[in-house]
Amino acid sequence: MLGAKSHARFPRRAAVKLAILAVPLLAAIPLLIRPPTLRSSTAVSPDYKNFEGLQVHPLAITPDGTRLLALNTPDARLEVLTIGAGSLVTVGEVAVGLEPVSVRAQNDSTAWVVNHVSDDVSVVNLNTLSVVATLRVGDEPTDVAFAGTPEKAFVCVSGEDVVKSYDAATLAPAFAPTAIFARHPRALAVDAGGTEIYCCALDAGNRTTIIPAKVVTSLGGPSPPNPPMDPALPAAPAVGVIVQWDGTHWVDDGLPTPKIWDAARPAGFSLPDGDVAVISASTGSVTRQVSDVGTNLFNIAVDPATGMLYVTNTEAFNKTRFIPNVVGRFAQNRVTLIASGGAGAVTAMHLNSHIDYAVSPGPQSERDLSLAEPVDVAVSSAAGKVYVAAMGSSRVGVLDLAGTVTNRIATNGAPSPPAIALDEPRGPTGLALDASRNQLFVLNRFTNSIAIL
Template identity: 35%
Template sequence: MNIQNLDCLRVLRSVVVSSAVIVSSVWLSTAAAGSFVNFESGQVRPLALSVDRSRLYAVNTPDNRLEIFAVGARGLSHISSVPVGMEPVAVALNGDNEVWVVNHLSDSISVVDVSSVPPRVTQTLLVGDEPRDIVFAGPGRSRAFITTARRGQNSPTPYNPFTTVGRADVWVFDADDIAAGNKAPLTIVNMFGDTPRALAVSNDGSKVYAAVFMSGNQTTVLRESSVNGDMPAPTANIEGIAGPDTSLIVRQEGGQWLDGADRDWTSKVRVSLPDYDVFTIDANADTPVEIDRVSGVGTTLFNMAVNPVTDTLYVSNLEARNGVRFEGPGIVGGSTVRGHIAESRITVIKKTANGHTVLPVHLNNHIDYSTDLGTPEEKEAALAFPTGMAMTANGQGMYFTAFGSDVVRYVGIRKLENDRFPPNIAQQIAVPGGGPTGIVLDEPRHKAYVLTRFNNSVQVVNFLHKTAGQTLPMHTPEPPEVINGRRFLYDARYTSSRGDSACASCHIFGDTDHLSWDLGNPDDVVTLNPNEFVPGTKPRLADISFHPMKGPMTTQSLRGLKGMGPQHWRGDRTGIDGTGDPIEMVAFRQFQVAFPGLVGRESPLPAADMQAFADFALTVVYPPNPIRALDNSRTDAQQRGHDYFFTQTQDGTGNTCNECHTLSPTEGFFGTSGKSIFRGTGTPSDPTGIPMKVPHYRNLYTKVGFFSASSIIGSENPVTKDQIRGFGFRFDGASESLLSFLGSRSFVFPEGEPQKRDVVRFMAAIDSDMAPIVGQQVTLGQTNRLYDIKRVRLLDSRASVTSPREECDLIVKGPVASQARGWTRLASGDFRSDRLAEDIVTLGTLISLSNAPNSELTFTCTPPGSGVRMGIDRDEDGVFDRDELDAGSDPDDPSSIPA
């Protein structure tokens, strides 16, 4: 090349870069405003260290990437970033050169070749709904085990909301088969539990342990008709006003079902809750199968670790205290969960000749819960929400992350296994950034590597000196309201006086614990109800006020609050304050009383902090519905249910289902418009009448697993079939299924039971915040092209949908000519690359490019408005990614743009 041509090239590059800043800024103006969607996925196994300790792999959950760090004597250095699926939460190594990443929202596994330049996704495996963890075990540790819910569009098992079956699956893949192009699972192991989360492997690789995430605690609920007014004291509030008749929570203990006053209700309970928590799978069998199960481990199970010497199993968990009635001071109530909602524990499971020993160890046994508030000393030593665990090589010690305490804690195994866990601040290592979720040990260097969720960073900790050192931030697209407000959900030391409780004690990762709680407050007063009612649903004489003794109600998710109006089951967090803020914002700020009244803080949060929390909470959304078909169509049965929902009027009100449970995705209504109804007749002869906010339907499909309810009375032959869950549908969880709920009220079904089942199927597949296609992906390479191209066409067709609402943006990522590249789909159906000067290309061109060696391309449907960021402009600075790399600037840093 001569000098003249070189000068021309420099001028051309300058023009291209300048144009990129101008032209792509136009793209940015439309994409950036809503480019990030907060799903608040819980990380499970976010870090993995290579066997030779030269590489650290970390999931970048908000940015949908695998980050690769070089490990050296001086610490970590970032060397590569690989786009994977949406919301990656776990990572595991398959040999030296391959990393498998679990994509929670995409229902997929990204197989990454980390030896290639650049590292690239070679295959995408499709699995069940919401995969969470992955381990390798079995012969030669060549089998991948992955936890998922037993549902989802990729699952071969049809969703069944009508019978008692296991709701927990472990997908098993043979890595050698995958390398040969066979992407079908070896088997899917079904377990009799709800959605699973953590996995662990025995030292010889022959056994895999799988833990149910929200496994319950052998509590259930009796309907108010079963209780028949026989409520334990008190039955009136501080004003002397009698509370309504409500249902009652009972717990299984010593073969009996007892309420909070230890009264025996066994004769009324018609359900058996075996409470299976941890399952053992024979990983070496030709077809892996479940061979054992353990109960009594905990209510919410986070993670597991295996002792490298003894094979003892350790499970980090929470034990909920939902059998205790009431919040508030407990003066009139006599009992309260204030400041003692759930206990953070590590449970020790040892195999014996006759089975197992199960020893739950409370991590905060130093706290005196008999006092109203905790002391500073108690708080400083408290540990909230144990998540990641890492064992020392000699099996004598463990380091674990306390997610709600911003520390890593060391404990000697002998003390742990003998239930002697003393408070010891000297064994804590403060972790800057906050929210530690995962940890791996690098013992020869006396280091631990910790992922901190609040600042999306990897933190290097010197466990010999118990100090935190190097911090490596990972790029995040999260807006300030997400980053600044997240800690108020999880930070137990800031939000509670004892340092062991937070809103996340029940709202697990911003969602729910799938339990009922009686959080009435007899020390409170009756308040007025200003809410708007659905026409025809409020009797003229009805008392619509809010009595503080509301009875058991299931924990509601913090997801999808935006546009939903008043909050809580009754809508008792409501109102307007004259600021012009949406009612949801005002309503959420009213949860301020929960900090001193429930979590146990010394005082309410400062107003600015409460506002930051509200701003954060209103960003969290529901995932796509896993029951609805990916092309957003309905089955014939679902369509019949849909038609009934919108046309069949009901006795009493003359309303259709939709006039109460408004379904209008374009308006942001998914089963409610925020209005209320009155449940009951509102007459003196109906003492159970109470006002209720009309609930949404987006998470109905998660409540399945409770079929022989305690409400079934009047039979001399008790129904004791084993159940997965103790709580089902209705505000208190007392309806065992949607089918029974629809049959227990005055709903009109002219065509009988078949029509009722059609409505259940429709409700389970109802629209959600995101279209079903969001997150779905496929990698197109030189194998399986016929099936994979068909799936590419599906993704492309859904990206073309604009009415009644946009469904997704379609992006493409992968290597071309040994360069990491990206594209995003235009409205025309063509694709814009991450180099502005390049011509737009057709889908057919991209399909052809993927057929070259080592040039696999991954197609992903992303939330509407996110395609530019996720496809071609990672930092949203207006300069496309490849243009930045060509010009020597950083595509991860919005302050770094070409000169």
């Protein structure tokens, strides 16, 4: 079961028995380490390399709202817990594949667990707490979602850049693999009617490429530095230049006018920007793609009432040259809204708009409000709120449905599970919204624990 410390600190398997500490605002559920006789260990060697799977959807609630499903990724297990108001009670655990990263409840008695390293999906009977089938799906799967009539399971296979579909009852392939024209498709979401699947790519890119130093020199050199270079300094070495497609030309960051580098690229050269793919549940084909969502997309959720998509992401500013211009702003943490189920306007919302980039370094109060690395997202239509798990800052951001940050909730501090310091970063990576009880479950990756907000 979920352990008291992360796998990075305990190479041995960390299994737990949940001890629940409930308070009005926050309940912290630590995971205690299994007795030595019941856990395996790996011999310590100087060349040991830690590996951690990137959790995508490590929490899920059964459709009847009675049980929480939680992944204990370092221990390769699915935890099953009964939900109460401000409490969780352990039902049992199931050994699954290697590095489980996503779990979805197909119904009240069946869950699918996606195993990133063993390249398979474990189909779990929640009544008997046993794996009833193992489906080999391909290289590095990351997520699964259910849609269509008859019901199909769509599995995101990131190592092959495809989404594969299976008959949810027979496990037979439903369609040919759906190619995703982006690198490392990561997360899936389904519309309210179960007719469309939305797939976002981790390494979506931002239409940038590199012009080699020799080519830059042959074309007259890069744009002059801004601010201007100190004339007392020696001549700058020949370097390459990062350029970006602006819809018409390949340009650098030259000011006041960017330099055009079309001559440095083969005629007709372009880069894809298919950040989010919309897949038909009835045919398995991509019906449309959405661009300009972000550079690295972590997760996606749908507002069932409006069809608005919420995509957590970071946008890279890798085209910007020189430290005085970067001033630490090399990427922006965002949630991008896509209207009408991917057919409408694309609007990126900065999660840290409170930062004054003219002041560097900023005050501690500014850092205390920041949301970094938004890896999961959950939407509550009824409450008019969007929740974002900010792993890098150990906080959950609360947004309105327009994407404006209205609150931040720390996942560390009191109460703290045993053996976890109050100020120890938690690293939230998974969210599950229990709307009927007005509570939010948060899986903390660094401490391998669950918080109730």
